[in-house]
Amino acid sequence: MTSTPLPASRADRFVRELAELKIPDPAAARTALWRRLGGLLMTAGLVLGALAFPLAHATDSSLAQGDALALGLGGVTAAVVGGALFLRYSLTDFLRFWLARQSYDLDRLGERLSDPAVAAKTVNSPAPEGEPRNGAAPSPR
Amino acid sequence: MTVNDSPLLELRGVRAAYHGITVLHGVDLTVAAGQVVALLGPNGAGKTTVLKAAAGLHPPSAGQLLMGGRDVTGIRPGRLARAGVCLIPEGRGVFPNLSVRDNLLMMTFCGRGREEIEETAYDRFPVLAARRTQQAGTLSGGEQQMLALARGLVTDPAVLLLDELSMGLAPLVVAELYELVAEIARQGVAVLVVEQFAAAVLKIADHAAVLVRGRIQWQGHPDSSLQAELSSYYLGSPT
Numbered sequence: 001m002t003s004t005p006l007p008a009s010r011a012d013r014f015v016r017e018l019a020e021l022k023i024p025d026p027a028a029a030r031t032a033l034w035r036r037l038g039g040l041l042m043t044a045g046l047v048l049g050a051l052a053f054p055l056a057h058a059t060d061s062s063l064a065q066g067d068a069l070a071l072g073l074g075g076v077t078a079a080v081v082g083g084a085l086f087l088r089y090s091l092t093d094f095l096r097f098w099l100a101r102q103s104y105d106l107d108r109l110g111e112r113l114s115d116p117a118v119a120a121k122t123v124n125s126p127a128p129e130g131e132p133r134n135g136a137a138p139s140p141r
Numbered sequence: 142m143t144v145n146d147s148p149l150l151e152l153r154g155v156r157a158a159y160h161g162i163t164v165l166h167g168v169d170l171t172v173a174a175g176q177v178v179a180l181l182g183p184n185g186a187g188k189t190t191v192l193k194a195a196a197g198l199h200p201p202s203a204g205q206l207l208m209g210g211r212d213v214t215g216i217r218p219g220r221l222a223r224a225g226v227c228l229i230p231e232g233r234g235v236f237p238n239l240s241v242r243d244n245l246l247m248m249t250f251c252g253r254g255r256e257e258i259e260e261t262a263y264d265r266f267p268v269l270a271a272r273r274t275q276q277a278g279t280l281s282g283g284e285q286q287m288l289a290l291a292r293g294l295v296t297d298p299a300v301l302l303l304d305e306l307s308m309g310l311a312p313l314v315v316a317e318l319y320e321l322v323a324e325i326a327r328q329g330v331a332v333l334v335v336e337q338f339a340a341a342v343l344k345i346a347d348h349a350a351v352l353v354r355g356r357i358q359w360q361g362h363p364d365s366s367l368q369a370e371l372s373s374y375y376l377g378s379p380t
Contacts, residue, residue: 010297010329010330011149011175011209011329015147018209019209021213021216021220021224023212023215023216100250104247104249107249108246
């Protein structure tokens, strides 16, 4: 059994940090909504653009052709905006992990380059059998 | 207790669902600073979902998640992690192709320096120091679990969530790990342990709850009568 807890400074700090935290409305569903909206706009825009072409060709009336042109331009705009929204919200999660990994790798590279003594020591120290030097990933066995 | 005497972690009427299928039907659970709470129950009871809800990974469909008295329902898990909530998932959650040292250094996101992280981890788990260049995937099960614990501890957690710590480990190793968990709790960390291997965790738990089909069926101070009753919860009939 664990004994009764001591006054926990970490716990106090945790509570204080949480109290100061600005908590927005739950936005997990909002991201999905924007992504879906982007996909929908992109698809609708492409359909409108494609639809405008036969509409413009099906008539000799310049007024009707003007309407079809406006429809087509609207469709292209919707497709571009929708595509941008879709990319923004679908790639965010992926890029977040990629950025974290990049920053970790750069950090390690910086550590090696800035401290040659450590690097030399690591290189010269005998690695245990079957283990890589410099923390590098070993070749597959 | 804490500055405002609120439990560090509190689930209040938490309901959760996967694709419209409700798996938690109003779970109430509190964990105070320095307390070890064991959440027991058979397979598929929803224990892991409780942990996910507590870590912010699975937003509840109803109910509240409170931390230090503050309602943090729906907050992003990253923000909870930065504040001090640490989940050690089932299956250890280490990077098998990275060395022990690299696994630890991945935790620099918490703002602590490399040396500090290594020192903290190796002080508590000397066996990891001897294996710092070894790939995590080549460690024994117990050592991998130690590495997972070390990765959590170096973030200086205030709330520690452990999922099936004993999975695939020998009883002696499990006992050793739970002694470490008790030691961590004594430092003021609120610990919620999800476990099927009840005997080991009940030795260190201050409070236990039994979850069956998404509902807390029993909770209170763990004593010998609970051990006997557990079989009826797990198997449907007492031994």
